[in-house]
Amino acid sequence: MKKLLILGAGTAGTMMLNKLEATLDRDDWNITIVDQFETHYYQPGFLFIPFGIYNKRDVIKPKSDFFPPGVDVIFSKIEMIDAEKNQVKLDGGKILPYDILIIATGTKINPGETEGLKEDGWHKNIFDFYTIEGATALQQHLKYWEGGKMVLNIVEMPIKCPVAPLEFVFLADWWFTEQGIRDKVQIEFVTPLPGAFTKPKASKVFGDFLNKKGISLTPDFNVARVDWEHNKLVSWEEASVDYDLLISIPTNMGDELIGRSGLGDELNFVPTNKFTLQSDAHENIFVLGDATNLPSSKAGSVAHFQADILMDNIVSFIDDRPLRGQFDGHANCYIESGFGKGILIDFNYDTEPLPGKFPLPGVGPFSLLEETRMNHYGKMMFRWMYWNLLLKGAELPIESNMLMAGKRA
Amino acid sequence: MSTKDLAGSSIEVDGDGYLVDHKVWNREIATAIAKEEGIDPLTDRHLEVIEFMRKEYEEKGTAPSIRRLNKLNVVPTKELYTLFPGGPAKKAAKIAGLGKPHGCI
Numbered sequence: 001m002k003k004l005l006i007l008g009a010g011t012a013g014t015m016m017l018n019k020l021e022a023t024l025d026r027d028d029w030n031i032t033i034v035d036q037f038e039t040h041y042y043q044p045g046f047l048f049i050p051f052g053i054y055n056k057r058d059v060i061k062p063k064s065d066f067f068p069p070g071v072d073v074i075f076s077k078i079e080m081i082d083a084e085k086n087q088v089k090l091d092g093g094k095i096l097p098y099d100i101l102i103i104a105t106g107t108k109i110n111p112g113e114t115e116g117l118k119e120d121g122w123h124k125n126i127f128d129f130y131t132i133e134g135a136t137a138l139q140q141h142l143k144y145w146e147g148g149k150m151v152l153n154i155v156e157m158p159i160k161c162p163v164a165p166l167e168f169v170f171l172a173d174w175w176f177t178e179q180g181i182r183d184k185v186q187i188e189f190v191t192p193l194p195g196a197f198t199k200p201k202a203s204k205v206f207g208d209f210l211n212k213k214g215i216s217l218t219p220d221f222n223v224a225r226v227d228w229e230h231n232k233l234v235s236w237e238e239a240s241v242d243y244d245l246l247i248s249i250p251t252n253m254g255d256e257l258i259g260r261s262g263l264g265d266e267l268n269f270v271p272t273n274k275f276t277l278q279s280d281a282h283e284n285i286f287v288l289g290d291a292t293n294l295p296s297s298k299a300g301s302v303a304h305f306q307a308d309i310l311m312d313n314i315v316s317f318i319d320d321r322p323l324r325g326q327f328d329g330h331a332n333c334y335i336e337s338g339f340g341k342g343i344l345i346d347f348n349y350d351t352e353p354l355p356g357k358f359p360l361p362g363v364g365p366f367s368l369l370e371e372t373r374m375n376h377y378g379k380m381m382f383r384w385m386y387w388n389l390l391l392k393g394a395e396l397p398i399e400s401n402m403l404m405a406g407k408r409a
Numbered sequence: 410m411s412t413k414d415l416a417g418s419s420i421e422v423d424g425d426g427y428l429v430d431h432k433v434w435n436r437e438i439a440t441a442i443a444k445e446e447g448i449d450p451l452t453d454r455h456l457e458v459i460e461f462m463r464k465e466y467e468e469k470g471t472a473p474s475i476r477r478l479n480k481l482n483v484v485p486t487k488e489l490y491t492l493f494p495g496g497p498a499k500k501a502a503k504i505a506g507l508g509k510p511h512g513c514i
Binding site for chain 1: 474476477480486487490494495496
């Protein structure tokens, strides 16, 4: 019996588990998945928690609901990946040998990387919304906040879901309006990027949205430290931005396990072939989702598109054939823009987000790079798709590789 | 793609002024680009950083990030911002004759 081992049962690992279970010959292959936590979080829902649209119960389910029968599930911390010996050591010493390893250990925020960020101000007037703790603490804070200057700061790139910070300020503009205190709130978007987003056309569109909503943009700001005693962000070049309420997107890093095992770069992301998803260093290790160092977005949609490609490549690898699956960097993101509307973008390594219709060319129902009600419904409907189709590895009516049809260049 | 007069020779550069071929680089070209970027003079300390970046680029195919330069004790982040004010990742790469760093997505 050969052994395929998946580390991490988040979005990427769970999808892959379901695909592998349905594809591999179970007389030949044993499939095992390891994760330290038993709860699955619908992370796209974290964005809505600060504004009371979702609560914690809306974004959690037991991981076990999504595991197919007949696979081995181990809930444990992992001590080390020993790639030279083709084995993984769990906390407590148990050894799991493997023939093929899939690393899907994701990324998480590390506020400790920035001086002053995780000091006395943390979760008092400095919040994140990328963790359930941060999002719920922020909900509690906003409930009673009477206004002032709210600053959203991205510490450094890359981050998980690079559109989420924009969505946050768009929603905040709407929410403060609903609360009747928009005139008492100043919102400032402070980013290390040269504009509102990375890609030029989308950056321009989002920049116009910020402007229209009265949100000020401070680009090219590389934060060196947070002076939490004086409520100030200070850049490496000694520029500063005052805040009353700071929403921080801290440095994102891969799991410490990757660093401990000597498999990562300086952010603990695993160097990975951007087309085949094979790790650069070991041919029987593949990497999926946020754990890679790929120049693609870190997001569930990306992991989903990658999973189809990876499934093909695992089969080729087992058959001792060249890896033909080529991931193109495809990402697809619904962006909440407030007041019941949304914007949709679809792009890959080479093609920046363009206007058009999606997924049916010329028809839609969704509109690319445009603000519509239908796009908002797409976003809200996505939670159902996520729990019922996506995690279970079902086919969605979207191609893994990006299509130019329906886009206007 | 166009060519540009740098330190007396005609050099191929991309739309943003980055060298197309990092192998044509020399210290005179570096000094000329640095001057255009408002860094004058280009000191030994600048060159130490730039040459490390070039070495890594040749070994790995990508230039090291600011975080990596800091972690490997090549140059602390604070000093790097002083050496290359207004965007060290881009400026240092440009002066080092390397391609424009990939913006993250």
